[in-house]
Amino acid sequence: MQIKKSDFSEWYNTIIKEAELCDIRYGVKGFVVFMPWAVMSMNRMFDMYECELQKKGHVPALFPALIPESYLTKESEHVEGFVPEAFWVTSAGKNELEEKLAMRPTSETAMYSMYSLWIHGLKDLPLKIYQRCQVWRYETKATKPFIRSREFYWIEAHDAFATKEEAEAQVKEDMQMAENILHQEFGVPFHFFKRPQWDKFPGAVDTFGADTLMPDRRTLQLPSTHLLGQHFAKPFDIKYMDENEEEKYVWQTTYGPAISRIYAAVIAVHGDDKGLVLPFDLAPIQIVIVPIYRKDSEKQVMKKCKEIQKKLSEKYFVKLDDSEGTPGSKYNHWEMKGLPIRVEIGPKDLEKKSVMLVRRDTLEKKQVKEDNLNDEIEKARTEIKKNLVKKADSWFNKQVSEADSIKDLAKELEKSGFIKVPFCTDELEGKECAEVVKNETHANVRGTLYGKNEKPKGKKCIACGKTANVYVYAARQY
Amino acid sequence: MQIKKSDFSEWYNTIIKEAELCDIRYGVKGFVVFMPWAVMSMNRMFDMYECELQKKGHVPALFPALIPESYLTKESEHVEGFVPEAFWVTSAGKNELEEKLAMRPTSETAMYSMYSLWIHGLKDLPLKIYQRCQVWRYETKATKPFIRSREFYWIEAHDAFATKEEAEAQVKEDMQMAENILHQEFGVPFHFFKRPQWDKFPGAVDTFGADTLMPDRRTLQLPSTHLLGQHFAKPFDIKYMDENEEEKYVWQTTYGPAISRIYAAVIAVHGDDKGLVLPFDLAPIQIVIVPIYRKDSEKQVMKKCKEIQKKLSEKYFVKLDDSEGTPGSKYNHWEMKGLPIRVEIGPKDLEKKSVMLVRRDTLEKKQVKEDNLNDEIEKARTEIKKNLVKKADSWFNKQVSEADSIKDLAKELEKSGFIKVPFCTDELEGKECAEVVKNETHANVRGTLYGKNEKPKGKKCIACGKTANVYVYAARQY
Numbered sequence: 001m002q003i004k005k006s007d008f009s010e011w012y013n014t015i016i017k018e019a020e021l022c023d024i025r026y027g028v029k030g031f032v033v034f035m036p037w038a039v040m041s042m043n044r045m046f047d048m049y050e051c052e053l054q055k056k057g058h059v060p061a062l063f064p065a066l067i068p069e070s071y072l073t074k075e076s077e078h079v080e081g082f083v084p085e086a087f088w089v090t091s092a093g094k095n096e097l098e099e100k101l102a103m104r105p106t107s108e109t110a111m112y113s114m115y116s117l118w119i120h121g122l123k124d125l126p127l128k129i130y131q132r133c134q135v136w137r138y139e140t141k142a143t144k145p146f147i148r149s150r151e152f153y154w155i156e157a158h159d160a161f162a163t164k165e166e167a168e169a170q171v172k173e174d175m176q177m178a179e180n181i182l183h184q185e186f187g188v189p190f191h192f193f194k195r196p197q198w199d200k201f202p203g204a205v206d207t208f209g210a211d212t213l214m215p216d217r218r219t220l221q222l223p224s225t226h227l228l229g230q231h232f233a234k235p236f237d238i239k240y241m242d243e244n245e246e247e248k249y250v251w252q253t254t255y256g257p258a259i260s261r262i263y264a265a266v267i268a269v270h271g272d273d274k275g276l277v278l279p280f281d282l283a284p285i286q287i288v289i290v291p292i293y294r295k296d297s298e299k300q301v302m303k304k305c306k307e308i309q310k311k312l313s314e315k316y317f318v319k320l321d322d323s324e325g326t327p328g329s330k331y332n333h334w335e336m337k338g339l340p341i342r343v344e345i346g347p348k349d350l351e352k353k354s355v356m357l358v359r360r361d362t363l364e365k366k367q368v369k370e371d372n373l374n375d376e377i378e379k380a381r382t383e384i385k386k387n388l389v390k391k392a393d394s395w396f397n398k399q400v401s402e403a404d405s406i407k408d409l410a411k412e413l414e415k416s417g418f419i420k421v422p423f424c425t426d427e428l429e430g431k432e433c434a435e436v437v438k439n440e441t442h443a444n445v446r447g448t449l450y451g452k453n454e455k456p457k458g459k460k461c462i463a464c465g466k467t468a469n470v471y472v473y474a475a476r477q478y
Numbered sequence: 479m480q481i482k483k484s485d486f487s488e489w490y491n492t493i494i495k496e497a498e499l500c501d502i503r504y505g506v507k508g509f510v511v512f513m514p515w516a517v518m519s520m521n522r523m524f525d526m527y528e529c530e531l532q533k534k535g536h537v538p539a540l541f542p543a544l545i546p547e548s549y550l551t552k553e554s555e556h557v558e559g560f561v562p563e564a565f566w567v568t569s570a571g572k573n574e575l576e577e578k579l580a581m582r583p584t585s586e587t588a589m590y591s592m593y594s595l596w597i598h599g600l601k602d603l604p605l606k607i608y609q610r611c612q613v614w615r616y617e618t619k620a621t622k623p624f625i626r627s628r629e630f631y632w633i634e635a636h637d638a639f640a641t642k643e644e645a646e647a648q649v650k651e652d653m654q655m656a657e658n659i660l661h662q663e664f665g666v667p668f669h670f671f672k673r674p675q676w677d678k679f680p681g682a683v684d685t686f687g688a689d690t691l692m693p694d695r696r697t698l699q700l701p702s703t704h705l706l707g708q709h710f711a712k713p714f715d716i717k718y719m720d721e722n723e724e725e726k727y728v729w730q731t732t733y734g735p736a737i738s739r740i741y742a743a744v745i746a747v748h749g750d751d752k753g754l755v756l757p758f759d760l761a762p763i764q765i766v767i768v769p770i771y772r773k774d775s776e777k778q779v780m781k782k783c784k785e786i787q788k789k790l791s792e793k794y795f796v797k798l799d800d801s802e803g804t805p806g807s808k809y810n811h812w813e814m815k816g817l818p819i820r821v822e823i824g825p826k827d828l829e830k831k832s833v834m835l836v837r838r839d840t841l842e843k844k845q846v847k848e849d850n851l852n853d854e855i856e857k858a859r860t861e862i863k864k865n866l867v868k869k870a871d872s873w874f875n876k877q878v879s880e881a882d883s884i885k886d887l888a889k890e891l892e893k894s895g896f897i898k899v900p901f902c903t904d905e906l907e908g909k910e911c912a913e914v915v916k917n918e919t920h921a922n923v924r925g926t927l928y929g930k931n932e933k934p935k936g937k938k939c940i941a942c943g944k945t946a947n948v949y950v951y952a953a954r955q956y
Contacts, residue, residue, distance in 0.1 A: 023592060023595070025592070025595060026541075026542055026588075026591070026592065027546050027591060028542060028544050028545075028546060028579060031544060033539065033540070033541050033542065033592055034539060034540035035539055036537035036538060036539050036607065039537075039538045039539050040537065040538060043538060059514035059517075059518065060517045060518060060521060061511065061512060061513055061514050061517050062511070062512035062631065063504075063511050063512075064504055064506060064509040064510070064511065064629055065543075065581075065612060066506050066509060066565070066614075066629070067506075068505050068506060070505075071505065083571075084572065085571060086570070086571065087567045087569075087579075088567060088568065088569045088570065089566060089567050089568075089581065090566065090567075090568045090569065091565075091566045091568065092565045092566065092616035093562045093563060093564065093616045093618075094562065101506060101565075103543075103567065103581070113504070113505060114501060114503070114504065114511055117503060118501075134543060134611075134612075136543070136544075138570035138571045138573075140571075151542055151543060151544070153540065
């Protein structure tokens, strides 16, 4: 099968189908079936994120999937953002409901209605709770498996603190978590942008989004963390009694790694012309053993394969592919599935007491003594992780460029992912200029690069020509 | 706090609140918030079930939560069972939907619409898929946290086979899994009853339900496994080509462990007058260390506590309770939470190089040399598991009695959980007799005891007085 990653959109759709990741033929528009090979990896991703969240003092809870309309409309910006996106339950059995219920598009209002009952004093703070769940949004944009669908899978962490400083520190902790997991474990690089005021999460003071790039240089937003300030604490009446017996509103943050979308990034960042390339620790099967024999050697080869399977299974997820079919067709199959390590065993290997070890990421073959197999696999595992991060970073880091005019921006967008441009302001007043950029170049203003405080000197806004006060990054987006 | 398990209903509600397992104050009737202490245990339960399902060849997938009305109505019995219980989504954003969508009350129809696309030949069989998800049912019965709510958490496994025999073998495998996990790991005893024809799962050929007993001797249905035969294969057109190139319908089974309800059984079966008693492997924290000191010994005691915490944390979930409050108040707190092992460390223990180890299940105290602590904990872990199973079994096994008339049945129900009675038939024609039993004794006919083939000789049906062909078991139920 010919699949060229250079034609990304076509490549992506083919991979989804051939590696059996997602079936788009379900009978509700925008809803898909997540298939076993993808779900097994997504479950690992959930586990790794949950483990990290728990290490940082979060605990899991489960809040209802249905949110009364009156909850959803308590915070005025939140209403505007989510009410148009909600699926509404209006009846149950044969009864009309008195109040219509939204299927959660996000859980702030469901959770904070309880936080106000749970938080009384300093002893109840900080409160750090997450839930692993599905959310539903009536997207009007075109859907694409894992990237955007009307139903997706995520973790949402919702934290409440006594002080603004603690909330700000939480935002940094969330960003560090993205670095530890998303970048170091999954090999997906990103920049954190502070979103312009017109593009923040509905109800937030500030939104920080992790933007990666797909191979077509369009950006995809991954985990975002939001400083909510006291925007929700006030309408939901979440207060605590401080040391001086004064009632104070809490400070809140929320953090939402969308696992199904992160999976899309893993597919897109690491895959190649032969199919998926999965990080070792995310692969549902990590090692496949392929026997190679003619009739006269079948028995001996299979015996050795089973022996090695048993040994490796103590530590790894291993499959012995004893199905019908040629070794070549098995190679193709497992390469498409992105399986990290293949072990080939034939009669000649038996003689030499060795096996052939093939890495999916580099397709390198290496003859390995059977006695060293465990060590070699552990070594390959480390190298695969390093290589995936390095390869992804090396491409990603080249994808930043600069432009001082709309015309140059349009040119640069043909070559790079993120274009740094001087801009009047990232406050609300800048929205019109962002619309000019969008109309002229199809690029979105993603915000200012977090932590850099980049200030243009003597530059003009590329849209309105007034003095530029900030550098923002523009990118075409998913 | 005085809580007597002998007043079970009151005890249960108190435990739910005091151990912080569930908050019933959410703003949608029948929907509750599952709180961290419960969710952490439920997550372990999910992991253990999923691990076992995968060992038996199942793979996880995720199907949409919304099911078109036309799917739900394809199987005629299924319609009748679930349409009256569905929450209906009728609009999204500002748009009315063309077809109304049910929030999944169960996923047969969502999944089988895809199975018909995935199954073509023998190579696609058996297909064994499960999903971990929420379901929603518009219950008209009174709700009770974990036991019955309008939203709950479960695993549903849906398997398809080429032959009836394989499907029947799967039902047995499902039952064995209940024994391995529910009984041996969670310590919850049960009987499997083959449900009467009038009480089977809507769309099934036969339903086998695992019935446990709550302390008030009312029964609670736990995982049930269903032989679906070809009831769904036909309307959903799930066919394969056999060896002779003939098209055949598949044979199906479905199995649904409701984790939130199993958690209710764990609470109810093991708890005592001091609160929860959690099985060691399900406890969010397995060992709590409580320091006991006066001012002059604080530093030394705390140092030792931290040392032991570090050592034990390599293998277990450990908390050092260094909060304010007396040791006694900490004991009460963690006993209410059901934490399996408490380690008390005071100045005298330091001298003796020992610690005090207290088991939650027996409340036994044992002085243990520090050097032996790891071994003693491992020993206690094994003994706790054994003791919980033994204690639960010993009570449960006494809860079977017999009666030959409605009057005797009513009497026996005051003393025992399951009453074995002669009955005309468990086929559909027996339904009226079951209603007589229900009206006169408030007990339900739960079915015939699986695998026993108990046949009455010369007995009369307790309801109609005609010749009894089967022994069924009657019980009051949740």
